[in-house]
Amino acid sequence: MTAALPRADVAPVASAKRRRRAPGWLAVVPLLVFAAIAFGLPAFAILDGAFTVGGHYGTTNLTDSLQGPYLTSLLGSVKLSALAALLGALLGLPLAQAVVGSRSRWLREAVLTASGVLANFGGVPLAFAFVATLGNAGVLTVRLGLKDSGWNLYSFWGLVLVYLYFLIPLMVLTITPALDGLRAQWREAARNNGATGVQYWRHVALPVLAPSLLGGLVLLFGSAFAAYATAAAMVGSAVPLVTLQIADALSGNVLVGQENIALALSLDMVLVAGLVMAVYLPLQRRSARWLDA
Amino acid sequence: MARRLTPWRWAVLGLAALYFLVPLGASVVFTVDEPGRGISFDAYTKILSTDGFVSSLLLSLELALATIAVVLLLMVPAMVALRLGAPRLRPVVEIVCSLPLVVPPIAFVAGIVSVLKWGPDQLSRTPLFETFVAIQNPSFPVVLVLAYVVMALPFVYRALDAGLRAIDVRTLVEAARSCGASWPQALVRAVLPNIRGALLNAGFLTLALVLGEFTVAQLLGYQPFAVWIYNVGGSQAQMSVAVSVLSLLVTWALLLALAGVGGGRNRTANSRG
Numbered sequence: 001m002t003a004a005l006p007r008a009d010v011a012p013v014a015s016a017k018r019r020r021r022a023p024g025w026l027a028v029v030p031l032l033v034f035a036a037i038a039f040g041l042p043a044f045a046i047l048d049g050a051f052t053v054g055g056h057y058g059t060t061n062l063t064d065s066l067q068g069p070y071l072t073s074l075l076g077s078v079k080l081s082a083l084a085a086l087l088g089a090l091l092g093l094p095l096a097q098a099v100v101g102s103r104s105r106w107l108r109e110a111v112l113t114a115s116g117v118l119a120n121f122g123g124v125p126l127a128f129a130f131v132a133t134l135g136n137a138g139v140l141t142v143r144l145g146l147k148d149s150g151w152n153l154y155s156f157w158g159l160v161l162v163y164l165y166f167l168i169p170l171m172v173l174t175i176t177p178a179l180d181g182l183r184a185q186w187r188e189a190a191r192n193n194g195a196t197g198v199q200y201w202r203h204v205a206l207p208v209l210a211p212s213l214l215g216g217l218v219l220l221f222g223s224a225f226a227a228y229a230t231a232a233a234m235v236g237s238a239v240p241l242v243t244l245q246i247a248d249a250l251s252g253n254v255l256v257g258q259e260n261i262a263l264a265l266s267l268d269m270v271l272v273a274g275l276v277m278a279v280y281l282p283l284q285r286r287s288a289r290w291l292d293a
Numbered sequence: 294m295a296r297r298l299t300p301w302r303w304a305v306l307g308l309a310a311l312y313f314l315v316p317l318g319a320s321v322v323f324t325v326d327e328p329g330r331g332i333s334f335d336a337y338t339k340i341l342s343t344d345g346f347v348s349s350l351l352l353s354l355e356l357a358l359a360t361i362a363v364v365l366l367l368m369v370p371a372m373v374a375l376r377l378g379a380p381r382l383r384p385v386v387e388i389v390c391s392l393p394l395v396v397p398p399i400a401f402v403a404g405i406v407s408v409l410k411w412g413p414d415q416l417s418r419t420p421l422f423e424t425f426v427a428i429q430n431p432s433f434p435v436v437l438v439l440a441y442v443v444m445a446l447p448f449v450y451r452a453l454d455a456g457l458r459a460i461d462v463r464t465l466v467e468a469a470r471s472c473g474a475s476w477p478q479a480l481v482r483a484v485l486p487n488i489r490g491a492l493l494n495a496g497f498l499t500l501a502l503v504l505g506e507f508t509v510a511q512l513l514g515y516q517p518f519a520v521w522i523y524n525v526g527g528s529q530a531q532m533s534v535a536v537s538v539l540s541l542l543v544t545w546a547l548l549l550a551l552a553g554v555g556g557g558r559n560r561t562a563n564s565r566g
Contacts, residue, residue: 024378027370028386034367035389035446038439042404043396049407098305107306117545118313123507124523125537129316132323132534139319139326165316168309226397229507233523243399250406250512263407266400274395 046270049263061264070261073245074268077225080156080241084163085220089213091164092171099172100179112176115169122166127233130162154235162230167220174219178212178287211287215280222276225269242269317538324535336535343532349521355433356517357503360441361496364449367442369492372453373484376462390450393443398508405440406512431515440509445502449495456491460484497547505544 053060064070099111133140134153141147152158182205190200206213228243237244242265249262324336340346375383393401412425428435462484469479485492507519516524522540526533 024374025382027374028379028382031367031371031386032389035392035443039389039393039396039443041408042401043392044404045407045411046396046400046404049404094305095309098302102302113549114313117541117548120501120505120544120548121541123505124519124526125505125540128522128526128534128537129320129541131530133316133319137530139322140315165313168312222394226399228397228399229511229519229523232507232511233526243397246399246403247512250403259407262403266397266403269397269400270395273397277391277395 046263046266049260050267052260061260062267065261065264065268069240070242070245070265073240073242074265076156076240077242078272080159080163080239081221081224084160084167084224085217087160088164088167088171088220088224089217092168092216093175093213095168096172096175096179100176111172115172118169119166119173122227123229124233126162126165127230130158130165131234134158134161154238156239159231159235159239162234163224163227167224170220170223171216174216175209175212178209182208209287211283215283215287218276218280218283222273222280225272225276317541320534320538324531324538327531336531337539340532340536340539343525343529345516345521345525346536349516349518352433352516353504353518356437356441357500359438360445360503361499363438364442364445364499365492365495368446368449368453368495369485370480372450372457373462373466373480376457377466387450390446394447398444398506399512401440401443402509402512405436405509409436409513434513434515436513437510437515437517441499441503441506444506444509445495445499448498448502452491452495452498453488456488456494460487497550501544501547504540 050061051057099108132138186204187200190204231241231244246262246265249258325332325334375386412422416422465483466479469483505519510517511520522533522536
């Protein structure tokens with residue numbers, strides 16, 4: 001918007017200059033060429049390999065990747081990510097609300113900065129921190145005698161517990177701008193019309209927040225679905241996950257054709273992640289429209 | 294009227310603090326307290342002399358610097374050009390920079406592995422084969438830089454877009470040009486200083502990404518920092534936890550520095566979404 005104003009004044013000069021200089025798109029070309037090579041080639045290789053069966057094109061890899069242990073791992077990943085994302089969203093919302101509602105600048109800054117750090121604290125260090133805390137020889141496991149009560153970190157629920165460590169902060173970061181957008185006037189207006197706190201949340205706040213909440217949920221799902229390092233460092237292959245399955249097929253003693261199964265599984269993942277983005281982007285746009293208005 | 298901290302708010306914050314602080318505290322305890330042997334800081338003092346620590350950390354830092362340089366060299370001119378002369382390419386660039394979000398790192402590396410196989414399989418008689426060998430040089434694997442640049446594109450795009458949106462690029466460049474600056478001068482002396490925050494933001498995000506990256510490096514068989522922590526964890530549990538704690542502190546310091554420089558406004562861009 002602001003660019004339009006000065007443009008009118010200097011347009012004649014600028015256009016005279018523009019005729020003499022190289023066209024602007026030249027500066028974009030290196031980026032596009034780079035992306036075509038560094039991203040396009042691997043993407044093509046995934047497609048090509050997924051559909052190649054013994055030198056011919058076919059869909060056997062894809063159908064195989066949706067059967068037996070591969071299907072189990074894919075479903076395992078979806079189940080884990082869905083549960084972790086749901087819990088992360090449910091727990092992240094009250095935390096964000098507690099921070100936004102407190103009106104304490106100090107608390108807000110501290111929690112948001114910490115969330116920025118923790119949302120990025122995935123991977124190997126996170127896995128090791130939890131192993132040191134709740135693993136078989138972990139500090140809490142030993143001191144509280146958790147082992148006798150059947151606690152096992154290297155399990156489905158153990159992974160959920162660990163994933164929440166970066167999913168909850170991610171939710172806080174995602175939902176805080178939306179919570180900031182809830183105007184105090186809306187709450188006052190609801191109260192003046194006789195609404196209770198619950199009614200305000202049910203009929204005003206949650207409908208406004210809904211796109212952001214759903215968007216956050218989907219984002220968390222995608223983040224958990226793609227996670228590999230944490231699971232690899234923690235559970236090895238005790239829990240069937242599609243990322244671990246792909247890594248096994250890639251680095252193990254690769255049988256002929258197994259690599260193409262890995263590529264077919266990768267394609268499955270890309271499709272799921274693409275679906276996630278297809279849901280997330282419109283939701284984000286929608287919530288942005290509401291809250292900027 | 295400032296609202297008080299109601300009891301449920303305290304409960305929520307308390308529980309969150311418990312969940313997020315206990316693993317960190319317990320990790321520190323784990324590294325210094327060996328059951329039956331008392332307190333010892335060996336896990337920390339031995340880090341520097343452990344095989345592979347220095348070389349893997351250096352490799353990670355070199356990869357990070359190369360990645361930052363390449364991604365900024367590619368993205369800054371392109372993003373500025375989009376604002377000046379080629380607005381119609383904007384959706385193209387936006388899509389290209391968002392596509393890596395749809396391909397999880399593990400799928401991306403599966404694709405890279407099979408591209409690298411083309412080298413010996415099909416290209417062994419062509420000069421391209423030399424290129425394939427060169428980019429996989431273990432002392433500085435260029436292929437990792439290529440992969441990390443791709444993975445950083447979405448974050449760098451968002452950071453630079455936010456920075457450029459806040460200034461009037463066209464007016465700045467035209468002012469510089471009518472004062473006699475050449476195109477590179479206008480870019481370097483007029484535009485870049487005005488998006489310093491966004492550049493730092495993009496740089497820090499890329500740094501954090503590369504330092505923590507595990508998936509691609511491990512599956513391609515290289516040993517930068519994160520892979521080294523993983524490998525050490527097998528034999529020396531205490532030290533691997535000690536390094537994990539330290540690496541968290543370093544990330545914390547980096548992002549705090551970022552919050553200080555960026556004025557805290559861009560923090561939501563830090564999320565890996």
